[in-house]
Amino acid sequence: MDLEFTWAWIALALAMFPATMGVVNLFLVRPPRGTPREGALVSILIPARNEGANIAGCLDAALASRDVAVEVVVMDDGSTDATARIVRDYAARDARVRLESAPALPPGWTGKVHACARLADAARGTHFLFIDADVRLAPEAAACMAGHAARTGTAMVTGVPKQVIGSLGEALTVPMINFLLFCYLPGGGRAFTRRPGMAAACGQLLLVEREGYFASGGHEGVRGVLHDGLALARRMRDHGLATEIVEGHGLATCRMYTNFRDSWAGFIKNAREGMATPVGLPIWTVMLAGAHLWPFFFLPRSAAVLALALGFALRAAVTLRVREPWWTIPLHPLTVLVALSIQWVALARALMGKPAGWKGRAYGTA
Template structure:
């Protein structure tokens, strides 16, 4: 019992230590960057859109309200089945900064989003590129802050995590897991000090780069078949020796990624095989995640049957309790710092268990040749 308790404390304590080191590095004081000098404020905002009728108008409104930059906004309607293109045309008629281009039949070997981003970048005229998902809503100073940060810090590809809005219970439980994995297991100092592909990380909802660096990296053609640009695009930059960075953008942008529990499950399964759900990572990550949250609580729950009043029993109970607290702490702090769901934080051990199970389901699906369909495509 004592050995098990100490093991769970190590599994929970080490990610907690890294989390405490990472948190101030991840959270940027954006007020400073809103006032920073920006030598070239010209930016092309590139938005791939497929069946985004309900939200594309709001997305464009927030982009067009951006301060301190010179904009062109290009939307690619990726063969939508709804009125996405009509909404964009109305916006373009009111504001000449907005352009609409039509999608084409998807070429063999391309993922839909990557092909759309590649075509959008090919149309862009400005030095700076912002790749933006259609469900993201920007604050007025967001683009200027991100451009100034990327320029001053000489970041090849900058990714910002928007505030993640959640509605259903599974959203509240599982969407915040991205912060747990990022801040608990990626050393941000090391990531910023080197360009090794192993440290690639990002959020595909919001990317900032320069046109020349984007071409140097190989454009989205370098990840043409990927469904998870949040990892694959930063990795492509790093493979060519360019730097990447990932920061908190919760005060700069907001996004509701999924709209139901079923979408959450399908979304996680879609991306998992390019993330944790592979033969090299799934076992160690399962042990790390379960060992830091589920295991300490399991030890405490079965304590009456395992202790038997043996030597060191009281110490083992306290160590297991400390491990449970250490494993829960990042989720509780995140709920406060990033305005995440308190219910999701309370259910964190269950969220970890569900998250790990979904990684194994994704791995099984990968080996059986099955793929989750997303937005009407394989």
């Protein structure tokens, strides 16, 4: 048995792992179901820093919510554009809208996390639905998520919105969110996977019950992180509370970035609190590169061909399930390569002590 033959079969084995998990998770992760409890009020909470181009569309969608009472609270986090003025105009026309101003950022906090903590303090609802300003809620989203929480007894319900992808740069970065969720997270983040290490969440679309949020310490307990959704889910599980990922493409849409430069910067920001650790990243590199990149070096071995076929089939299944553009599927190997490059650059920057930054703020190594 030659060495190349052995490596081809190892690559196939590495490809079988996400394929098996992906099939299971595509079955497990379902849309939310349930009816909100009587008297439920969903506080739609939006941290906003220089979101003048996004905030009106976000408010229009939030105010179109139906089947549950809502309030919409925007935390203006030191914006220097028209964000506050736009929100004030909405508040003058609709009593459900309120504008709050974030206090100065205290030491040890990251900006979005601090804004979310202050939003929770200001909210009046039985449920807090945290969304980003670039998210557009579906009319039934708030009711469906609050209903799912009531039906299942989960303290957190979260999902990945349908990702709007309009450029090559986005196509090479954004699809890895759903691919990793479905293919490399045991149980897909469902509530029965109670271990904090198996928690997952998307900060773009995250509903928590008020009591569970404050009982776990909320954003106060994760004040120094940049990947707030994941950190909050793990903290809530640490406090014995159930968290659950649901199918999110029917609940909201989001265009995170519009070009490769912004996508790269945005994903590097979160990488330090995900894969980009000295112990974890080499393992992730073997798992991802071994399954989706190495087989190219062993073509035309049958094991390599089968490994690549599994990878592309899996990517196609996830892409079609979450309603992302079909034309991103052939880019899958490049997407994996870019994802690993982002993680290694983020780790190198962390080891050199370079601060992470976002929205004009710099933060120390997490």
